Amino acid sequence: MSWRSDIGDALMHDYEIGLSSTASSSAPDIVPFRSTKHHFRFRLNHPDVPDGKEFFVIIKSISKAAVEGLQSIGPFIVDTTKPQFSGVKIDVNLKDEFLIANWTTNAFEDPNDPYPMHFQYAVGHRPNTYDIQHFRDLLFTGKCKRTIPATCTALPVSSLKWSLHGHHNYYFTIKATNLAGLSVMKTSVTYTHDVQLPAKGIVIDVPMMLNQSAQANKDIEDIDFSTDKTSLAVSWTGFAHPHESVNFSGCxxxxxxxxxxSAMTAFTESPSFSFKGLTLIPFQMYYVTLEARTRGGSVKVSSDGIRVLDINQNLTGINVWDGINCTDAPDLNNSHHSQDTRPKCKEDIAFQTSTSTLNVYWTIPAVYNDYVRDAFVRLEERLVGDVWMAFQPYTYVGRHRHETLTELDLKPGKSYRAVLKFCSEDICFPPVYGTGVTITSRPPSTGDIIVQMEDSIKHQLIVTFEKMFDPDIDDHAEAQSVVYFYEWALGDTVGIHTVWNEIDNGITLDADHVC
Known part of the structure; x- marks a missing residue:
């Protein structure tokens, strides 16, 4: 210890130093007075001062006239115990271009010193190193508030000579010093500067495991349609990070x-997951969104969507017609008929003469275009009434809206109808039926004709004839019904002398005769 005196040295005889447990004691009880040999400084080696107890320094000045004076200084405390770090750890995080180090309120403590400690921090690439920044007082920002005792410090990234390097390690060292100058240092946990996001992969809608075997004949795993109204399954690939493991969640x-x-759910399985217990609306599109997360952030990728279908629901509004989708024939200017008797091009024919070919075409409402991808067509033959049997297996026609079935062996007098099955990949809806077409390949069979002169003056004739019929149709009434109309003309052994005229005033006499 050292001191200065306001009294000149020539007037002073000596100074004595003592240590006392009370102030201004004339008889120090810890260390009795010792002479400094007229010096203004003095060292006490190994004084018997209790640790952590208050004491006072007593300076006694003695003049040459033997006048004594006492000066009491203190109290003082001898502190030989360093502060302690009793916390768990020091965390480091990057927030808004600041590296923030955090510790709990009582992480640094000094039980033998009631006074606040002084904190400093340093930063290095390795534990207990300061190659990035040497010790300096704590810095506080909006993410790190000033408290007593301190619980955090901030390092602005902009203050560094070099920016933070990707996948490099950084460490904070916090030093707490008490009033006695004793300190403790604690290094933070490792902060690895990983700001690189995971690579964006692809997300694929896949069938549930129960339906996995149904996809064995496909060259791609992704599906676009499902009949399951309570579950969706998804798989993913391509999400990667060069340094970190990637955690996944999805919705x-x-x-x-x-x-x-469904809310975002953490995935415990990889690289696939099944969402169960859902309530999915038929014909609605659904998308699975996958979030891949690392410490540097996350990326989100959605699947291309899957549509839930109800295969028990009939596709309404689809029209299936027999024949060729054509336009009417041109007008006939010259003919030996009183009117054009050629068959008009009809939207849906009921009869045809060909026994080897049948044409069918159909229209589909635009609302089905998003999910009706494929069509199959087959023929059925009518047995009796409305009972039909398969005549030909299904033929794939893709997305075409018409088909010509060839190399058939259709039986005259029989009725056939086209059956269309529309599918979304391997999911098919109930079939749609055409109205059917009857094969009439031979001319109608004729019967007796009776001609009578009714009025010889007016030259009126009464003609009675049997109804004509198709010879190949077993049901006689049905065979007669296929004859649409009759025409008449007059002639002799030389030939016909009038044009053919439609009979429009005929009278049905009975089931088999017309007059």
Missing amino acids: VGTLPKMCDV
């Missing part, structure tokens, strides 16, 4: 990156 929504059907 289901009616739009990409939306979670309005």
